[in-house]
Each structure stands twice: as C-alpha cells, then as structure tokens.
Amino acid sequence: MNGFLTSLLSFLVAIGILVAVHEFGHFWVARRLGVKVLRFSIGFGKPLWRWRKGPDATEYVISAIPLGGYVKMLDEREGKVAVEDLPRAFNRQPVGSRIAIVAAGPLANFIFAVFAYWLVFVLGVEGLKPVVDEVQPDTPAAVAGLRHGDEIIAVDGESTPTMNSVVQALLYKAVKGESVTLRVRDSQGFERQLALSLPPVGEEAGSPDILEKVGITPLKPVVEPVIDEVLAGSAAERAGLRPGDRVIAIDGEPIEEWSELVERVQAHPGVPMTMVVERGGERVELEVTPETVNAGEREIGRIGAAVKPPPALPESYRAVQQYSPLPAVAEALRKTWEMSAMTVRMLGKMLTGQASLENVSGPITIAQYAGYTAAVGLVQFVGFLAIISISLGVINLFPVPLLDGGHLLYYFIELVKGSPLSEQAQMLGQRIGIALLAALMALAFYNDIARLFR
Numbered sequence: 029m030n031g032f033l034t035s036l037l038s039f040l041v042a043i044g045i046l047v048a049v050h051e052f053g054h055f056w057v058a059r060r061l062g063v064k065v066l067r068f069s070i071g072f073g074k075p076l077w078r079w080r081k082g083p084d085a086t087e088y089v090i091s092a093i094p095l096g097g098y099v100k101m102l103d104e105r106e107g108k109v110a111v112e113d114l115p116r117a118f119n120r121q122p123v124g125s126r127i128a129i130v131a132a133g134p135l136a137n138f139i140f141a142v143f144a145y146w147l148v149f150v151l152g153v154e155g156l157k158p159v160v161d162e163v164q165p166d167t168p169a170a171v172a173g174l175r176h177g178d179e180i181i182a183v184d185g186e187s188t189p190t191m192n193s194v195v196q197a198l199l200y201k202a203v204k205g206e207s208v209t210l211r212v213r214d215s216q217g218f219e220r221q222l223a224l225s226l227p228p229v230g231e232e233a234g235s236p237d238i239l240e241k242v243g244i245t246p247l248k249p250v251v252e253p254v255i256d257e258v259l260a261g262s263a264a265e266r267a268g269l270r271p272g273d274r275v276i277a278i279d280g281e282p283i284e285e286w287s288e289l290v291e292r293v294q295a296h297p298g299v300p301m302t303m304v305v306e307r308g309g310e311r312v313e314l315e316v317t318p319e320t321v322n323a324g325e326r327e328i329g330r331i332g333a334a335v336k337p338p339p340a341l342p343e344s345y346r347a348v349q350q351y352s353p354l355p356a357v358a359e360a361l362r363k364t365w366e367m368s369a370m371t372v373r374m375l376g377k378m379l380t381g382q383a384s385l386e387n388v389s390g391p392i393t394i395a396q397y398a399g400y401t402a403a404v405g406l407v408q409f410v411g412f413l414a415i416i417s418i419s420l421g422v423i424n425l426f427p428v429p430l431l432d433g434g435h436l437l438y439y440f441i442e443l444v445k446g447s448p449l450s451e452q453a454q455m456l457g458q459r460i461g462i463a464l465l466a467a468l469m470a471l472a473f474y475n476d477i478a479r480l481f482r
Contacts, residue, residue, distance in 0.1 A: 038409070040094055044070060046137065046417050047097040050424070053136025054099040058129045064116040067100040101129075123439050130435045137421030138364060144414035145360035151407050152350035155190030159247040160212075167243025172224040174212065174244065181219070182211035189349045191239075191246050198238045200366050202226040203373045249345050251286040255305075255333045262332020267316040269333055273305040286335045293318050297329035367415060371422045429454075429461030 047070050055068050064084050069075075071091030078089045091097075101118040102109060109117050118126065158180040163169045180188055183197035201208050210222045227241045239246060253275040258264045275283045278292045279302050292301070297320035305312050318329025351359055427437040434457065442448045449457075 042409075042413055042416065043094050045413060046140070046420055047071070047094075049136050049140045049417065050133045050420060051097045051099050053132035053134070053139075054129055056136075057132035058099065058101055058118070061121065061125045061129065062116055063118050063121060063125075063129065064102040064113060065099060066102060067098075069100070070094070070097045072096055072098075123442050127436060127439045130432050130439070133432050134421040134424045137417045137424070138368065141364045141367070141414040141417045141421070142357075142360045144410050144417065145363045146353075146356050148407055148411050148414070149349070149351045149356040149359050149363075150353055152348045153190065153192070153407055153411070154346060154348050155192045156246060156248055157345055157347040158188050158191045158194045160244055161247035162245035164243035164245070168225045168227065168241075169243035172210065172222045174210075174222065174224075175214065177215035177247075178212040179214075180210055181213050184208050185211075190347045193349055195238055196366075198224075198226060198242065200370050202238055202241075203370050203377075247345070250284075251335055253283050253286045253289045254335065256336035257334040259332035259334070263317055263319050264331040264333040267303070267314045267331070268312075269303075269305065269314065269316070269331075270307065273307050273312075275303060275305050276311065277304040278302070293331055294328040297321070297327045299329070364414070364418065367418050368422060371419055375422070375426075428464055429457035430465060431461065434461055 051068060051070070055065055058065055065086050066084075067087045067089060069089040069091055071089075071094045073091050073093040075089045075091050078087055080087050100106075102113060102116055103118045104114075105119055114120060118129070121129075160169075160174055160176060160178045160180070162176060163174045180191075180194050182188055183194060184201070186197055188194045188197055198208065205226075207223065207225045210224050211219060212222060213219045224242065226238075255264070255269055255271055255273045255275070257271060258269055275289050277283055278289070281292075283289050283292070297318055300315055300317045303314050303316050305314065316331055318331050320327050321330050424431050425433040425436070427433045429435075429437075438449055438454065438457070
C-alpha cells in the first residue's frame with residue numbers, strides 16, 4: 029500500500045509540474061502579446077480549487093482529473109466579446125502571434141527539460157563505473173575487441189563517466205542506426221580505440237537492453253541470492269519460498285549470486301525446477317515452476333521473489349557524472365536534444381511498424397516510474413521529469429488536431445493560402461483528432477494493464 033501511495037503521490041506531483049509548465053508557456057506568451065486570459069487550469073473536469081487574480085481577474089483552477097490542463101483565452105468563437113475587448117481576443121490576433129502562443133507550450137516543456145538536466149548534472153548523477161566484466165562470444169563487443177576489465181571512457185568522443193551514460197549513448201546511436209567508436213582503458217591504464225557495430229533497436233517492448241544486444245556484461249557488485257520479499261499469489265509463494273531463504277542450488281547447479289538465480293529462472297518459463305535453499309541453518313528442497321511472461325519477442329520465467337538491494341554501491345564500483353554550472357548548461361542542451369531526437373525516431377519507428385506498439389505507456393506505467401524514481405532520490409526524480417517533459421513536448425507538436433501541432437498545422441496552412449481553413453474542415457479535423465487520441469489512450473491503458481499481469 030505504501031508503494032501504491034508513493035507512486036500515486038509522485039505521479040500527481042510530476043503531472044502537476046509538467047502540465048503547469050506547458051500551460052504556463054501558452055499563458056505567458058499570450059499575456060505578453062496582449063491576449064486576455066480567462067482561465068488557467070491544471071487538470072480537467074470539476075474544479076476542486078479556484079481563485080481569481082490580476083487586472084483581468086484571470087481564474088486559476090485545479091481540477092479533478094489530473095491528466096492535462098488548458099488555458100482559456102478570450103475568443104469570439106466561444107462566446108460574445110465586449111467591443112472594448114475585441115482587440116484582445118485570440119481569434120483577432122495575427123497568425124504569427126497565434127503560432128507563437130500555441131508553440132509556447134511545447135517550447136516550455138523543452139526549456140524545463142534543459143533546466144532539469146542542468147540541475148541533475150550540477151548535483152551529480154551517481155552510477156556504476158563503466159567497466160566490462162564479461163564479453164559474450166560471437167557478439168559485436170567480441171568482434172570489436174572489448175575485454176574483461178576494459179573501462180569505456182568515451183563513445184564517439186563524448187565522455188561516459190558512468191555505465192548509464194554508456195547505455196544512453198549507445199541507445200541513441202542504435203536508434204539512429206549508426207555504429208560507434210569506443211575509447212577504452214584497460215586494467216593496466218593503456219587506452220585504445222575500438223569500432224563497435226550496433227544492432228538495430230526498436231523491435232521489442234520497453235527499454236531495449238543495448239548492453240545485452242552488443243554482448244557486454246558490466247562489472248557490478250555481487251548481490252547474494254537471499255530472498256527479501258515473496259509476492260502474494262506468486263510461483264515463489266506456491267512453492268513455499270520465504271523471505272530470508274538463501275538459494276544454494278537450482279537443479280543441482282550451485283547459485284552464488286542473485287543474477288545467476290534470475291538468469292536460471294528466466295531461462296525456464298513453465299518448467300519445474302528443483303531449488304535448494306538454506307533456511308534457519310538447514311537445507312530445504314523445493315520444486316518451483318516459473319510463470320511464463322512475455323518480454324518483447326521472447327518468453328521468460330518469473331517466480332515473484334525479490335532481493336534486497338545493497339544500501340549503496342561500494343566505492344570501487346561507484347562513479348559520478350557531474351559538471352560545474354556553466355559546462356552543465358551545454359551538457360543539458362545536448363542531452364535534451366539527444367532525448368528529443370530519440371523520442372521522435374522511436375515514435376517514427378512505431379508509426380512505420382519498425383518498433384512494437386507495446387512501447388506506448390500510459391498513466392499507470394508513468395506512475396510506477398514516478399514512484400520508483402522518487403523513492404530512489406531527488407536527482408533520479410528530476411531526471412524522470414526531464415524525460416517525460418520532452419515526451420510531452422514532442423507529442424504535442426505532432427500535427428494531430430486537438431494537439432498544439434494540429435493548431436500549428438492549421439495556422440501554417442492559413443499562412444500559405446492567405447485565409448483560415450473553413451469551419452467544416454476544422455470540425456472534420458477535430459473529429460479525426462478525437463478518434464486518434466482516443467485510440468492512443470486506449471492502447472496506452474491496454475499496455476499498462478497488460479504489464480501489470482505479466
């Protein structure tokens with residue numbers, strides 16, 4: 029229950045911040061261009077709190093459904109306008125002003141992402157050192173010449189102080205369909221350059237495991253195979269596993285760390301396994317049958333048991349990606365650009381069938397990630413806000429009626445033809461937009477619910 033409440037509260041905070049940022053972009057530019065703003069709403073539906081402020085008595089509202097927001101401006105198409113207020117009506121503004129007001133929302137999301145990444149880089153992102161533990165044979169990493177103990181210090185000239193920064197750099201290049209040059213340092217301190225061919229990314233659901241695809245196993249602390257939590261109704265509970273059990277062997281093969289347990293379970297979906305555990309100084313033999321779950325293009329096993337993570341990374345494994353305030357600006361701009369470009373490419377791959385539609389996530393998945401990052405720490409939560417803000421900015425620029433991009437499309441057509449689109453054409457566009465958004469929301473909710481039952 030505490031996890032649910034944490035996710036719910038974190039989701040509300042995240043959506044509240046990002047919607048406020050987006051709508052403030054519209055609001056601020058509209059006010060600067062002389063348009064009268066009637067209402068600034070965070071959320072839809074029944075108002076929970078409202079107050080009026082400013083020379084125009086603008087109504088500020090927090091509404092019941094926290095899945096968006098809007099800025100209502102004075103407009104003759106929505107009601108009668110007093111003669112003295114006609115110059116301040118949105119529909120009376122030059123097309124350039126209307127474009128600026130509509131584009132300001134997504135632009136605010138990108139600006140917020142730059143600020144969020146700047147804060148993340150100034151505070152510092154702690155992560156795993158980018159050191160290679162194992163290189164799988166007959167993989168791109170093996171062909172490139174990576175070896176045990178190599179530290180990946182740069183990808184295409186960009187510094188990679190943590191393994192997460194390596195993952196992000198490789199994923200960005202893989203989505204573009206590019207290969208990369210790695211700068212590595214071996215355990216003796218000697219540096220060399222390697223050419224790494226990247227496999228295509230985008231077919232599977234969820235975040236692609238680019239390290240697994242290229243054949244790299246990162247060096248990380250050993251987590252002992254001790255069960256900390258058993259999920260109710262899971263295969264682990266049915267088999268009789270309990271918190272505190274130390275897994276000694278599976279099918280006669282010794283288990284020395286948690287990753288070995290996970291690997292064996294995932295490799296045997298629906299297949300009974302003999303598990304030996306140490307409990308209270310005694311050895312107990314149990315039969316466990318992993319449940320079969322879908323993981324993109326393949327099926328894996330899952331038993332519903334969790335390990336207690338170590339409280340902190342040992343110093344020898346720890347790295348920090350951190351910049352002073354001025355260099356952090358350039359890094360934040362670069363990161364925002366890369367994430368924006370990657371989001372556009374992934375959406376393009378989904379639209380063309382090159383990537384699975386299971387990548388589409390809805391509010392349930394977002395809430396889960398919000399809760400997880402908030403529990404981990406401020407830096408991770410702010411980084412999560414940056415990613416979602418970029419997604420909102422990109423999606424809102426799509427030329428779909430009802431979204432900002434749809435309005436911008438109408439205005440650019442008006443610029444070309446010298447007059448607005450007919451009301452009939454705009455109404456048809458709105459109906460198409462409603463249908464597309466409804467289908468997208470239905471898909472997102474379906475994917476969210478499907479993930480809950482995997």
